[in-house]
Amino acid sequence: MRILITGAAGFLGSHLCDRLLSEGHEVIGLDNFITGNPENLAHLMNNQKFSFSRHDVSNYIFMRGKVDAVLHFASPASPNPNSPSGYFNLPIQTMKAGALGTHNCLGVAREHKARFLLASTSEIYGDPEVHPQAESYPGNVDTVGTRSVYDEAKRFAESLTMAYHRFHNLNTRIVRIFNTYGPRMDLEDGRALPNLLKQALLGQPLTVYGDGLQTRSFCYVDDLIEGIVRLLYSEEHLPVNIGNPDEMTILHFAETINQITGNKAGIIFAANARSERDPQRRQPDITRAREILRWEPRIGLEEGLRKTIPYFKEKLGLA
Ligand code: NAD
Ligand code: UDP
Numbered sequence: 001m002r003i004l005i006t007g008a009a010g011f012l013g014s015h016l017c018d019r020l021l022s023e024g025h026e027v028i029g030l031d032n033f034i035t036g037n038p039e040n041l042a043h044l045m046n047n048q049k050f051s052f053s054r055h056d057v058s059n060y061i062f063m064r065g066k067v068d069a070v071l072h073f074a075s076p077a078s079p080n081p082n083s084p085s086g087y088f089n090l091p092i093q094t095m096k097a098g099a100l101g102t103h104n105c106l107g108v109a110r111e112h113k114a115r116f117l118l119a120s121t122s123e124i125y126g127d128p129e130v131h132p133q134a135e136s137y138p139g140n141v142d143t144v145g146t147r148s149v150y151d152e153a154k155r156f157a158e159s160l161t162m163a164y165h166r167f168h169n170l171n172t173r174i175v176r177i178f179n180t181y182g183p184r185m186d187l188e189d190g191r192a193l194p195n196l197l198k199q200a201l202l203g204q205p206l207t208v209y210g211d212g213l214q215t216r217s218f219c220y221v222d223d224l225i226e227g228i229v230r231l232l233y234s235e236e237h238l239p240v241n242i243g244n245p246d247e248m249t250i251l252h253f254a255e256t257i258n259q260i261t262g263n264k265a266g267i268i269f270a271a272n273a274r275s276e277r278d279p280q281r282r283q284p285d286i287t288r289a290r291e292i293l294r295w296e297p298r299i300g301l302e303e304g305l306r307k308t309i310p311y312f313k314e315k316l317g318l319a
Helices: 011-022 038-044 091-098 100-112 148-168 192-201 221-233 250-261 287-293 301-315
Strands: 002-006 026-031 050-054 069-072 115-121 172-177 206-209 240-242 267-270
Touching (some): 002 011, 002 100, 011 026, 011 221, 069 100, 069 221, 091 100, 100 115, 115 148, 115 221, 192 206, 192 250, 192 301, 206 250, 221 240, 221 287, 240 287, 250 267, 250 301
Parallel strands (some): 002 069, 069 115, 172 240, 206 267
16 A cells, blocks of 8 residues: 555654555655654655655645555644643644644545544543443543643544545544553653653652542553554444553552662652643543454553663663
């Protein structure tokens, strides 16, 4: 296939490029570097099957030649209000990437009769009142809160994708991604894993927001990419959760990081640092992924952290 990947210079987009190139596909990456990093693609620049275009997906996308698949991953993704690359500080760009960007990418897919895959998110469930979150749960999202720019843009993107599927018969897929980590994450984007792992490797205390009893489950990037590729090759049009169901408190997560890195500096609680409507509990119900894609994660937290640490050490100049 000849595949367009938006957000290619980001954490997940760059891993997707690698995986699809390794399967023999041709990949065209597109990114405006608003939160991504060209270094994530540097190793591909001499690959004959890879090309790159610097472009904002919120503007019309013109694609020369055939396109067989469009994977729309371009969007700011960090909820940390203190990070310049968090969507709190890029609210309009975030809404445009989810709304106009999705519209433009669907347009490319329709023009080229290509399949389309949308990177959606567990955030469409908001601060969930149902646990764990199955795809049938419609969510609990505040339309005007500060997180809404991301959540509602992704909800709109899902609706628009289904409209193109139903009205134009476009061959679409929607993946709802739950917290994922691994090499090539931006160390400064303020998400839990980059913050905490960086602090641990620098011998600093880990900043746990609130009382740390809010829960998440963390999926290693290779597992996530495997699930996404299976979905791309499937004929499933309704949303599919992909994430690791191993739920834990953020406090336990931080303790595990300290234990694996041998960090003795402990934990400090930043009582008021949680963002508005920071979800209290989150855990994917992956029954559909298991049944439809025969997929489930294979890499546990300790193994995933060990695979991620060398990248962080290199970035921190500790390697
Ligand atoms: P990231 O910030 O590393 O990557 C996003 C990429 O999109 C960046 O390279 C950025 O420069 C690019 N981008 C943003 N707006 C753009 C625009 N208007 N035009 C062109 N490029 C643009 O984040 P990520 O973690 O790799 O997330 C990728 C996708 O996966 C996002 O759509 C995000 O919502 C989704 N997602 C990620 C996670 C996760 O845990 N990593 C969880 C749920 C959903
Ligand atoms: N968090 C934390 N310390 C940090 C960064 C994040 O305790 O240094 C918490 C945050 O409040 C949230 C959880 O970790 O409850 C996960 O946050 P993340 O930014 O990774 O994204 P989210 O899962 O909220 O989308």
